[in-house]
Amino acid sequence: xxxxxxxxxxxxxxxxxxxxxxxxxxxxxxxxxxxxxxxxxxxxxxxxxxxxxxxxxxxxxxxxxxxxxxxxxxxxxxxxxxxxxxxxxxxxxxxxxxxxxxxxxxxxxxxxxxx
Amino acid sequence: xxxxxxxxxxxxxxxxxxxxxxxxxxxxxxxxxxxxxxxxxxxxxxxxxxxxxxxxxxxxxxxxxxxxxxxxxxxxxxxxxxxxxxxxxxxxxxxxxxxxxxxxxxxxxxxx
Numbered sequence: 001x002x003x004x005x006x007x008x009x010x011x012x013x014x015x016x017x018x019x020x021x022x023x024x025x026x027x028x029x030x031x032x033x034x035x036x037x038x039x040x041x042x043x044x045x046x047x048x049x050x051x052x053x054x055x056x057x058x059x060x061x062x063x064x065x066x067x068x069x070x071x072x073x074x075x076x077x078x079x080x081x082x083x084x085x086x087x088x089x090x091x092x093x094x095x096x097x098x099x100x101x102x103x104x105x106x107x108x109x110x111x112x113x114x115x
Numbered sequence: 116x117x118x119x120x121x122x123x124x125x126x127x128x129x130x131x132x133x134x135x136x137x138x139x140x141x142x143x144x145x146x147x148x149x150x151x152x153x154x155x156x157x158x159x160x161x162x163x164x165x166x167x168x169x170x171x172x173x174x175x176x177x178x179x180x181x182x183x184x185x186x187x188x189x190x191x192x193x194x195x196x197x198x199x200x201x202x203x204x205x206x207x208x209x210x211x212x213x214x215x216x217x218x219x220x221x222x223x224x225x226x227x
Contacts, residue, residue, distance in 0.1 A: 004158075033214070043159070045214035059214070091158050093215075100147045100212030101166070106158035 002026065004107035006092050012113045015084060021077045021110045025094030032075050033095075033104060034067055036088040043091070049075065050098045079112075087114045119203045124222040127193045135188040135221055137203030142183050145208040150177065150188045151217070152199040159202070159217070162188065198225045 005024040013019055025032045034046040045059040049069040060066070064082075069075040079086055089111050093104040120138040127133040139148065149164040163170055163177045165186075170177040176189040190197055200220040206212035 031213075035215070042217040042219075043215055045216070048213060056210075056213070093158075098213050100145075100206035100208040101164065103149070103161040103164060104215060105161055108156075108158045 004092055004094055004105055006090075006107035006110050008110055009108065010111045010113075012115065013082060014115050016081055018078065018080045019082055019112065021079075021090050021092075021112070023075045023077070023092030023094075023107060025073065025075070025092070026105055027073075029094035029096055029105075030072070031095045031098045031102070031104075032069055033093040034075070034077050035091045035093065037091060037109070038088045046077070046090075048098075082112075082114045084114045087112055119205060119218055121201070121203050121219065121221045123219065124224065126224045126226060127190075127197075129195060129225055129227050130192050133190040133193045133197070133223065133225075135190075135201050135203075135223065136185065137187070138185045139203070139205055140184045142205055143207070146205040147208065147212070148177065148179060148183075148186050149204045149206055149215075150175070151202045151204065151215070152197075153202070153220075154196075154199045159215075160199075162201070164206075193223075193225045195225050195227060198223055 007022045030051045033048040035043045049055045064080045067077045089109040091109045093106045095102040095104045150162040151159045153159045165177045178187045202217045202220040
C-alpha cells in the first residue's frame with residue numbers, strides 16, 4: 001500500500017521567507033510525527049499529533065515553527081521567517097496509534113535549504 | 116529512553132548472514148526494543164521490534180537475550196541494498212516513548 005508521502009522533496013528559499021511542508025500519512029494511521037535531521041546528525045523530534053487530541057509541541061525549537069493536521073489526515077509544518085539554521089531534512093512519520101510498541105513509518109523527507 | 120550501545124561500523128559479504136549487536140544494560144521491564152535503518156538520502160525505515168521473545172518478519176529476525184540486556188538484529192542473507200545505518204532504540208511504553216531518538220547506529224557495509 002501507499003506509504004507516507006511528503007512534498008516538496010526539495011525546497012530552496014531565501015532567509016526570511018515562510019515555507020510550508022506537507023505530509024500525507026498512511027491511511028488509517030491516527031498518529032503523525034514531525035522530525036528533522038541535520039547533515040550527519042541524529043533525529044530531532046518536533047511535534048506529534050494523535051487523533052483529535054492536542055498535539056505534543058514540546059520539540060518545536062521556536063515560535064517560528066507551527067504545524068497543523070486537518071481532518072485527522074494531512075499535516076502541514078510551517079516555518080516563518082526562515083533562518084539558515086533551519087536548513088535540514090524534515091521528516092514526517094505515522095503510526096497506527098501512539099505507544100512505545102508502535103512502529104513509525106517515515107516518508108523520504110523534505111530537504112530544506114535556506115540561502 | 117535508556118541508552119543503547121552499538122559498534123560504529125560492520126562489514127559483511129553479499130549473500131552471507133549479518134548479526135548486528137546492541138547492548139542495553141539499563142533497559143526497564145516495559146521498554147520495547149526497536150530497530151530502524153536509514154539508507155543514504157532516504158527517510159528511516161522500520162525493521163523490527165520486540166519486547167521479550169524473539170521476533171521474525173520478512174526483513175529480519177530479532178534475537179533478545181534472556182535478561183533483555185542485549186539484542187541482535189539478524190539479516191539472513193545480506194544484499195547490497197542492505198548497506199545502511201542501523202539504529203537500535205529502546206522505547207518506553209509511556210509518553211516518553213512516543214518520540215524516536217536515534218543514537219550513532221552501526222554503519223553496515225556490504226561487499227559484493
